[in-house]
Amino acid sequence: xxxxxxxxxGAGYALEPDLEVAMKQLNEQFSTSVIIPGYEALGGQMExxxxxxxSFEAExxxxxxxxxxxxxxxxxxxxxxxxxxxxxxxxSLGYSTALEFPADEAGIDTLLATTAETEAFDVExxxxxxxxxxxxxxxxxxxxxxxxADFSNQERRYLSALVVRADGVTTDLLTVxxxxxxxNPAYGTLLSTAGSPGNHLYLSVESGSxxxxxxxxxxxxxxxxxxxxxxxxxxELLAESPDTTTxxxxxxxxxxxxSAYVGTTAELGMGVSGLVAIANPTIDQQIQSSLVTALNSIxxxxxxxxxxxxxxxxxxxxxxxFELLQTxxxxxxxx
Numbered sequence: 001x002x003x004x005x006x007x008x009x010g011a012g013y014a015l016e017p018d019l020e021v022a023m024k025q026l027n028e029q030f031s032t033s034v035i036i037p038g039y040e041a042l043g044g045q046m047e048x049x050x051x052x053x054x055s056f057e058a059e060x061x062x063x064x065x066x067x068x069x070x071x072x073x074x075x076x077x078x079x080x081x082x083x084x085x086x087x088x089x090x091x092s093l094g095y096s097t098a099l100e101f102p103a104d105e106a107g108i109d110t111l112l113a114t115t116a117e118t119e120a121f122d123v124e125x126x127x128x129x130x131x132x133x134x135x136x137x138x139x140x141x142x143x144x145x146x147x148x149a150d151f152s153n154q155e156r157r158y159l160s161a162l163v164v165r166a167d168g169v170t171t172d173l174l175t176v177x178x179x180x181x182x183x184n185p186a187y188g189t190l191l192s193t194a195g196s197p198g199n200h201l202y203l204s205v206e207s208g209s210x211x212x213x214x215x216x217x218x219x220x221x222x223x224x225x226x227x228x229x230x231x232x233x234x235x236e237l238l239a240e241s242p243d244t245t246t247x248x249x250x251x252x253x254x255x256x257x258x259s260a261y262v263g264t265t266a267e268l269g270m271g272v273s274g275l276v277a278i279a280n281p282t283i284d285q286q287i288q289s290s291l292v293t294a295l296n297s298i299x300x301x302x303x304x305x306x307x308x309x310x311x312x313x314x315x316x317x318x319x320x321x322f323e324l325l326q327t328x329x330x331x332x333x334x335x
Contacts, residue, residue: 020205022275023333024195027208029270030085031177031188033263038082038256039174045075046167053163056148057156065148068159069140073245076133079170080249081256084219087211088187089176098169101128103135112154121161136162142245209333213272216260217330220322223253228315232308241305251298254318258291276329283324290321 049071056064079099082090090096107130115121123131139159140146180186190201194208202208227250231242263271277284297314301307 018278019275019332022278023205023209026212026270026272026275027194027202027205028192029263030212031191034260034271035082035085036174036177036188038078038085038259039170039177042075042078042082042170043167043174045071045078046163046170049075049163050167053160057160060148060151060156062148065140065151069142072133072136072140073248075166076137077249077252079133080252081259083253084256084260085212085215086219087215088191089181090173093173093176093181095169095173097128099132099166100134101132103132103138104129105138108135108138108158112152112158115154115158117153121158123161123165131162131165133166136166143243206333209275210330212260213325213330213333216257216272217322217325219253219257220318220325223250223257224315224318224322227253228311228318232311232315235308235311242301242308242311244302244305247298247302247305251295251302254291254295254298254314257321258295261291262288272329275333279329279332283328287321287324290317290324293317294321 049068052064052067052071056068086096104127107127111121111126111130129135136159139155139162141150175181177187180189190199191208191211193199194202195205202211231246231250234240235242259271261271262273273284273288276287294314294317297310297317300310301314
């Protein structure tokens with residue numbers, strides 16, 4: 001392991017009682033510190049998107065279309081940020097499928113052509129490929145310079161229906177974390193009481209902390225092994241600059257990782273950093289510094305998409321954070 005020596009031979013053992021306390025505290029505070037505020041912020045962005053879309057449906061002006069596109073980007077950025085901690089009900093109860101499934105563009109065209117003007121779009125009953133953020137993006141047609149006059153009544157109705165459905169899904173997701181589902185306790189309660197008698201989901205304190213940290217590790221791996229390499233490869237092979245939306249969503253993903261790692265405010269509670277600092281404060285500072293560098297590098301790329309040098313710097317920084325968490329920290333919280 002590249003960074004194994006940094007923990008020291010006895011770090012994982014001498015501090016074990018303190019680590020146990022830190023894991024318990026992380027489990028108790030993480031949903032109120034990171035997850036619920038993230039989903040609340042997403043809910044606020046979805047409400048704005050609903051209003052913007054309804055205004056555009058009623059009055060298809062260029063100004064209203066621009067407002068929808070702005071609101072869509074804000075909402076999908078917020079969703080991307082929450083994906084850092086995309087564990088539990090977001091997948092097990094199918095919420096992510098209803099929001100981020102790849103769009104079937106031909107299927108969307110067929111649906112629009114075969115739906116009567118007076119027929120409501122029952123989005124919930126549609127295939128996942130016909131709903132969610134990517135379906136909205138296809139309808140909005142930003143890449144094709146679609147104007148307000150290019151939208152049919154059907155497209156505007158369908159867009160509104162998609163947004164209302166997505167808003168309902170994000171509301172339900174927040175409810176599951178806060179109050180529960182199908183007679184089950186709130187998911188936030190299950191996480192905060194990991195290892196307590198009767199907790200059927202998290203049988204140990206370690207299992208709760210492991211899920212939190214593994215989710216961050218997985219998010220870093222996706223950025224490191226897939227998203228950044230894809231952007232860089234396309235830039236090299238096609239000699240095209242990355243589009244700004246792609247870079248903004250990448251930035252949102254790293255911001256979500258940073259929020260999960262450092263937490264939000266002292267009043268709400270700690271993030272993973274509090275636990276890592278007990279194991280080894282040097283590693284904690286390296287991870288924090290790497291995330292800051294990655295974010296700053298992406299911001300530089302957004303300012304000048306023709307310059308890919310900052311993206312290589314972001315790649316290196318994300319790699320460092322990933323390897324430290326994967327090889328040094330995750331083993332500490334595994335049973």
